Structures are given as C-alpha cells and as structure tokens.
Amino acid sequence: MSTHEHQRIEIALQPKPLPLARYILSPTGHLAQCETLPPLNRHSLVTLADPAALRQPVNYDSDTARDAAAHLLGYAHEFSTWKPLPASISIPLLEADTRTVSTSTWNLMPGLVLTYRTPFEAVLESDIDEWTLTPALATRWARALLTLAAELDHANAVAAHAVLANRGGTRSTDNIRGWLHRMTEDDVTNEDWFFHALRDVLGTEDNIVRDGTLTAALNLANPDEPTSLTDLLLLPAGTITHLDAATVIKRLAIHYGLPLYLWTAENWYLATHIGEPPLTEQEWLRFSRTAELDNFGLMIEQLQRDGTGLDFQLALVQAGLLCRQCDCRITGDIADTFGHCTDCLPPDRDTALAVALERGCPVEPFDEGISSHDGDPGDPCSVCGLPLPQAD
Ligand SMILES: [Zn+2]
Ligand SMILES: [Zn+2]
Structure with a gap:
C-alpha cells in the first residue's frame, strides 16, 4: 500500500468535548481540566502534569490514544464550527514522518514528538512544558494518535495470531486445507471450479504469510533502515523491489538446494528487445502478472513430461x-559406493575404484576412460564425486 493510499484510510470516530481551558496532560495521556480560561484566550493550553519531570514520556495504549483523539477532534470541531458535536467524524490516518521497521515517529510541533516503538510502546516526548492547543495541532495530534492506535492494535493482532499458532502448533490454513481435502475425497460436489478457486485463495494466503515473515526477518536484521511500510501489514510495497526479492529467493534456493530459474526485469529478452527505458517496478509487475507469464510453471512441467x-x-x-x-x-556416500551397486563392482576396494573410474564419468554424453573425470589428482571428481588417483 502506498503512502498515498494510506492517507486515504479514514476512521470514523465519535468526538468528545474538550472545552476551552488549561489542561494537565497526565503520564497516561489523559487531558484533565485544571482551570477554565477567560474568554480572551482563543485556544486551550496544555501543561505537563509534572513540568519538573520534563522529558518524562507520556505513555499511551490503544484505548487511551483513541480516547485522547476523540477529545482533540471534538475540540477542533467545536472551535471551527461552533456547532454541537456530530455522532461521528471521519478522519484520515496520518502518515508517520519517519517510519522504520521498529519505530514510527510523528513530529507534532517543534518540541513535541509522538513515537510508536515495536511492539507495544507508544510515547509522547516533550521538550516544552506548556503549549497552545490550536485546532490544527489538535487535529494533527488526533490523527497521529489514531494511526498509533492502529499500529498498537495491529501489533496485538499479530502477537495474538503468533501465540495462537504457537500454542495450537498449527497454522490457520492447515485446518481449512484438511477440510477441503476431505471434501474432495468424499466428492460431495462436482463443482471443481469452486475447490480450485478456494485452493488458489489459500495458496495466495500462504504466500502472503511467507512473504511477510521473510520480509520481517530481513528488515529486522537492519532495524534502523528506513522503510515505507506504510500499510499496517508487513508488506513492504514500495521499498523492496522484485530484484531484491529475487536476490533473497536465489540465496534461499542455493541454501536449500531448490532448482530455480528466475525471470526478472533484467531478463535477457527484455534487455535485448524492449530498448530504453528499462521496465519500472510497476511495469514489471504488470508484465509478470499477465496471463501469458502465468504459464511459466506449467510450461516447465510440460517440457519435463514431454x-x-x-x-x-x-x-x-x-x-x-x-x-x-x-x-x-x-544408498550411501559416493566415496563408499563409488556410484555403483555391490553387484556391479568387484569386492576388492582398489580394484573396484579402478573399474569405476575406467567406466567413465556420468557427464553428458557419458564418456569412458579415466580422463573423462574432471578435477585435480587426489580430489573427488567435480561431476561424479569419485576420488581421483594421486598424481604419480
Ligand atoms: Zn549396478
Ligand atoms: Zn567423474
């Protein structure tokens, strides 16, 4: 989700009153009215509960952040309209000024910073002990608090999901898969398309979870690299390109021995046939998600079957x-079996090795003779693993 889209997420909130007054901001984020102000004062004032404890952060949780946001919105609304508070106000979330994997930071005004730190910390830090609550500041503060509440709720959801999966020892999709499997076996219905569609959905779901976990793991290795994880999922649209993803996938494939051929925008065909400019990330996604490219796996499988x-x-x-x-x-190591069953080699080890070497290296095409092997004397053959004889 892009920054732009994030800006368009609106939350409906029931505004609460916050009359013109001087307020004390408690360490839990509550705004307590301490004295009414003469009507000459155009704006409310906010004072820290304990100015001596300046820089002592105010701590929010999801509920207190929403509650404070409701009051701040009510204040801004009444100030600008002079009308009674409506049942609800729609308010867009506020993109953090800085968002890394581990923190989101909103600079509300000079000296006033709201920070979310993973997983559950939300603090307002202040270099000033009193400030004027303009409607603009109240609105900005409210929007930041609502976004922060969303971050906290999301963190809770992720944690709850992880704990449940851990306690249950199973992923949520496992049960559904099992159910689907039984349904298919029982042949309850012939509506194959339904099952196919549902399996596709589950496959996609799995991929999203895997991507999210992988990306989170990658980002956590560099927690202070700036990212634009602007949505409230762990999907880093916008920062990690398909080429980054390809690099990771290649490394994983090498590590786990998965044969793999990846097409990317650096593909030779594109490099030679489309000319300048090269495909942008968005253009690559459009290309790679076409119906034709969707046949990649099928094509490989068919070649193999043919x-x-x-x-x-x-x-x-x-x-x-x-x-x-x-x-x-x-079965067994090549150093023990010499790549043969016991029937196909003489029992004496030295003779067996000599025979195996002489039969040739299983390269393509099968060559014969000891010279068909590849490698330095005394080392294993780089193709077939037979120990090559020492140089004389
Ligand atoms: Zn054999
Ligand atoms: Zn060989």
Missing part, C-alpha cells in the same frame, strides 16, 4: 543414487 526438459535419470546417477552400471537404487 522428455525435453532436464535428464532427471542422469542427475540421479550423478548424485550416486542410481547405479552407474545397472540403474538400480543405491
């Missing part, structure tokens, strides 16, 4: 999981 993809059999032989001679399933 026999025009990778040679899985050869890979299994290279990995020492099938015998190089008879294709039967074998």
Whole structure:
C-alpha cells in the first residue's frame, strides 16, 4: 500500500468535548481540566502534569490514544464550527514522518514528538512544558494518535495470531486445507471450479504469510533502515523491489538446494528487445502478472513430461543414487559406493575404484576412460564425486 493510499484510510470516530481551558496532560495521556480560561484566550493550553519531570514520556495504549483523539477532534470541531458535536467524524490516518521497521515517529510541533516503538510502546516526548492547543495541532495530534492506535492494535493482532499458532502448533490454513481435502475425497460436489478457486485463495494466503515473515526477518536484521511500510501489514510495497526479492529467493534456493530459474526485469529478452527505458517496478509487475507469464510453471512441467526438459535419470546417477552400471537404487556416500551397486563392482576396494573410474564419468554424453573425470589428482571428481588417483 502506498503512502498515498494510506492517507486515504479514514476512521470514523465519535468526538468528545474538550472545552476551552488549561489542561494537565497526565503520564497516561489523559487531558484533565485544571482551570477554565477567560474568554480572551482563543485556544486551550496544555501543561505537563509534572513540568519538573520534563522529558518524562507520556505513555499511551490503544484505548487511551483513541480516547485522547476523540477529545482533540471534538475540540477542533467545536472551535471551527461552533456547532454541537456530530455522532461521528471521519478522519484520515496520518502518515508517520519517519517510519522504520521498529519505530514510527510523528513530529507534532517543534518540541513535541509522538513515537510508536515495536511492539507495544507508544510515547509522547516533550521538550516544552506548556503549549497552545490550536485546532490544527489538535487535529494533527488526533490523527497521529489514531494511526498509533492502529499500529498498537495491529501489533496485538499479530502477537495474538503468533501465540495462537504457537500454542495450537498449527497454522490457520492447515485446518481449512484438511477440510477441503476431505471434501474432495468424499466428492460431495462436482463443482471443481469452486475447490480450485478456494485452493488458489489459500495458496495466495500462504504466500502472503511467507512473504511477510521473510520480509520481517530481513528488515529486522537492519532495524534502523528506513522503510515505507506504510500499510499496517508487513508488506513492504514500495521499498523492496522484485530484484531484491529475487536476490533473497536465489540465496534461499542455493541454501536449500531448490532448482530455480528466475525471470526478472533484467531478463535477457527484455534487455535485448524492449530498448530504453528499462521496465519500472510497476511495469514489471504488470508484465509478470499477465496471463501469458502465468504459464511459466506449467510450461516447465510440460517440457519435463514431454522428455525435453532436464535428464532427471542422469542427475540421479550423478548424485550416486542410481547405479552407474545397472540403474538400480543405491544408498550411501559416493566415496563408499563409488556410484555403483555391490553387484556391479568387484569386492576388492582398489580394484573396484579402478573399474569405476575406467567406466567413465556420468557427464553428458557419458564418456569412458579415466580422463573423462574432471578435477585435480587426489580430489573427488567435480561431476561424479569419485576420488581421483594421486598424481604419480
Ligand atoms: Zn549396478
Ligand atoms: Zn567423474
């Protein structure tokens, strides 16, 4: 969600009165009326409960932030309209002036800063002991408090979700999947499209959760890097590009041994065929979400089934999981099996290795002779893992 969209999120709130007066701001964020002001005063005044304790932060929680916002909005409304308070006022959230992964900061006025710190801390810090409550400040303060309350509520929701998942030992989607699975088996209905649609929805849901978790983990490694996580989800639209995501995915793929080919805007086809300017992030998303590109996985799978993809059999032989001679399933390290079953090599270890080396390296095409292997004398062959003989 972009900054622009965030600005458009409106919250309906029941405004509460805050008559013209001097107020004491308590350490819990409550505005307590301490003296009425003569009508000469155009604006209310806000004084810290204990000016001696200047810089002692005022602490909000979600409820006190909303309550204070309701009073501040009521004040601003009455000031500008001189009309009774309506049942509710719609007010847009206020983008934080600074938002990192761990904090959101609103500079309300010089010397007055509202800060949300993950997970549950919300404080108003002040360098001044008294200030004038103009309607503009009241409105800005109220909007910031409402946004802060939303941050706190969101943090609570995330925490509750995590705790429940942890206690239950299961993700929310697992149960639904199980249910879906049983429904399919029972063949209760023939409306296949319904199940397909629902599975797609669940798959998307899973991806969102995974993306969010991954991104949060990445960002937490650099907590003070500025981000524009302007929505109240952990989706960093706008800061992390598809190229960043691709880099992470590639690293994960290498680490976990997942064969992977990624298309990005740096793809050779795009580089040679579209010319300048290169695709922007938005243009890339439009391109990658087309119906045609949606067929990527299907296309690879089809090539594989047609026999025009990778040679899985050869890979299994290279990995020492099938015998190089008879294709039967074998287990154990290549240094022990020499890539063969026990029937296909003589029992003597030295002779066995010599025979295995001489049969050739399972590269494409299968070559014969000891020279077909690749690597330095004494090291394992870089393709098939057989220990190469020491140099004479
Ligand atoms: Zn064999
Ligand atoms: Zn080899």
